[in-house]
Amino acid sequence: xxxxxxxxxxxxxxxxxLWYTLFMLVVVRLGCQIPIPFVNGKQVEQIMSGFQENxxxxxxxxxxxxxxxxxxxxxITPYITASIIMQLLTIAIPKLDELQxxxxxxxxxxxxxxxxxxxxxxxxxxxxxxxxxxxxxxFTTDSGLAYDATSWRRWGxxxxxxxxxxxxxxxxxxxGEQITEKGVGNGISxxxxxxxIAGMPSDISGLFTxxxxxxxxxxxxxxxxxxxxxxxxxxxxxxxxxxxxxTREIAVQMSQKVQGRRQVGGQxxxxxxxxxxAGVIPIIFASSLxxxxxxxxxxFNKAPEWTYFLSQQYWCKPSQIKYSLGFVFYLVLIxxxxxxxxxxxxxxxxxxxxxxxxxxFIPGIRSGKPTVAYLTKIxxxxxxxxxxxxxxxxxxxxxASGLTGANVGFGGTSVxxxxxxxxxxxxxxxxxxxxxxxxxxKGIF
Numbered sequence: 001x002x003x004x005x006x007x008x009x010x011x012x013x014x015x016x017x018l019w020y021t022l023f024m025l026v027v028v029r030l031g032c033q034i035p036i037p038f039v040n041g042k043q044v045e046q047i048m049s050g051f052q053e054n055x056x057x058x059x060x061x062x063x064x065x066x067x068x069x070x071x072x073x074x075x076i077t078p079y080i081t082a083s084i085i086m087q088l089l090t091i092a093i094p095k096l097d098e099l100q101x102x103x104x105x106x107x108x109x110x111x112x113x114x115x116x117x118x119x120x121x122x123x124x125x126x127x128x129x130x131x132x133x134x135x136x137x138x139f140t141t142d143s144g145l146a147y148d149a150t151s152w153r154r155w156g157x158x159x160x161x162x163x164x165x166x167x168x169x170x171x172x173x174x175x176g177e178q179i180t181e182k183g184v185g186n187g188i189s190x191x192x193x194x195x196x197i198a199g200m201p202s203d204i205s206g207l208f209t210x211x212x213x214x215x216x217x218x219x220x221x222x223x224x225x226x227x228x229x230x231x232x233x234x235x236x237x238x239x240x241x242x243x244x245x246x247t248r249e250i251a252v253q254m255s256q257k258v259q260g261r262r263q264v265g266g267q268x269x270x271x272x273x274x275x276x277x278a279g280v281i282p283i284i285f286a287s288s289l290x291x292x293x294x295x296x297x298x299x300f301n302k303a304p305e306w307t308y309f310l311s312q313q314y315w316c317k318p319s320q321i322k323y324s325l326g327f328v329f330y331l332v333l334i335x336x337x338x339x340x341x342x343x344x345x346x347x348x349x350x351x352x353x354x355x356x357x358x359x360x361f362i363p364g365i366r367s368g369k370p371t372v373a374y375l376t377k378i379x380x381x382x383x384x385x386x387x388x389x390x391x392x393x394x395x396x397x398x399x400a401s402g403l404t405g406a407n408v409g410f411g412g413t414s415v416x417x418x419x420x421x422x423x424x425x426x427x428x429x430x431x432x433x434x435x436x437x438x439x440x441x442k443g444i445f
Contacts, residue, residue: 032195252271290326334394
């Protein structure tokens with residue numbers, strides 16, 4: 001990684017892109033610190049303390065801007081949701097499927113629809129959030145008076161908050177696209193990653209303070225605790241790197257054809273299938289599905305006991321083992337969404353058809369239905385392996401929290417996102433360097 005960055009900074013164009021990306025990320029972090037008008041910070045902090053466990057992942061991907069009710073409180077979550085919705089609609093609506101396959105123009109149209117959908121979702125989410133928090137008394141007026149639901153100031157304060165949060169989400173979407181175009185690519189993913197990284201120092205510091213520095217045990221036990229924490233961190237990162245890089249190569253043989261007096265084709269190729277095809281999406285879907293009822297219940301009333309089964313803070317605790325049934329359900333959801341998301345992003349029937357149209361075949365497998373059946377069998381096998389890998393990464397912080405009471409909010413999902421984005425960004429930078437070197441050599445000759 002360091003060698004790639006050294007080479008990148010030696011090239012003026014790539015260096016400019018890196019500095020541009022860094023500048024945009026500074027803007028993102030500054031915006032996460034600016035609260036929307038009339039917010040009572042202490043009241044927000046008090047309310048959010050009751051949602052700490054349920055909002056832990058959402059807080060991580062928003063870079064802590066939610067707790068501050070900043071102008072970037074929604075961050076890029078509306079864009080992520082809009083992108084996922086568009087992927088699902090592309091499968092369900094033939095017109096969108098045609099647009100996606102219609103080259104660059106079709107993809108631009110899909111991106112435009114995604115932007116409009118992002119703004120619409122941001123407007124809905126900001127309206128619900130501002131009204132909900134306003135009723136909790138988190139706003140003050142410019143005269144210093146507490147927010148009064150019956151006063152003429154009500155709609156002015158609410159509209160100001162809605163506009164600020166919706167505009168903030170739209171600006172972040174624009175920043176992500178600018179990083180993709182003028183920076184080092186993967187703009188939205190890089191914004192998401194920097195938000196997660198921003199909260200990691202405090203999480204790691206909290207762990208060391210609780211178990212190493214502030215512990216009541218002997219120096220030897222504190223040292224053992226520090227080594228265990230470091231080993232778990234390194235182990236999670238190594239496992240995620242292996243999971244993200246693992247692929248299953250399916251050999252493909254191209255048929256020979258006679259064109260004029262020459263024989264063409266006959267080359268050997270392969271179809272790479274990533275083991276973790278769905279990425280972190282299954283964990284996000286499963287977590288969101290289980291946390292949503294809990295958050296709604298807490299907004300309206302004190303959470304009833306049934307919500308304990310859906311809350312990670314009650315899982316894997318020996319004293320409350322019955323609530324771990326929710327943990328088992330969570331694991332089942334991860335496997336289900338791994339298969340579901342992969343099924344809508346990778347179609348064995350379409351791959352088999354494209355392969356046949358190009359005169360290719362899998363050695364030992366006949367074209368048509370046998371190829372579809374073979375690809376489906378291999379895909380189901382590697383999805384299961386990927387889902388098991390995701391489960392291992394996801395449950396480590398949950399087990400640590402349940403058995404020891406440690407708050408390992410930076411583990412699991414966050415590490416998958418960070419490692420995946422770093423690897424993709426480094427690959428993009430390497431491609432830029434290779435392309436630049438190729439252009440230089442071509443210019444010489």
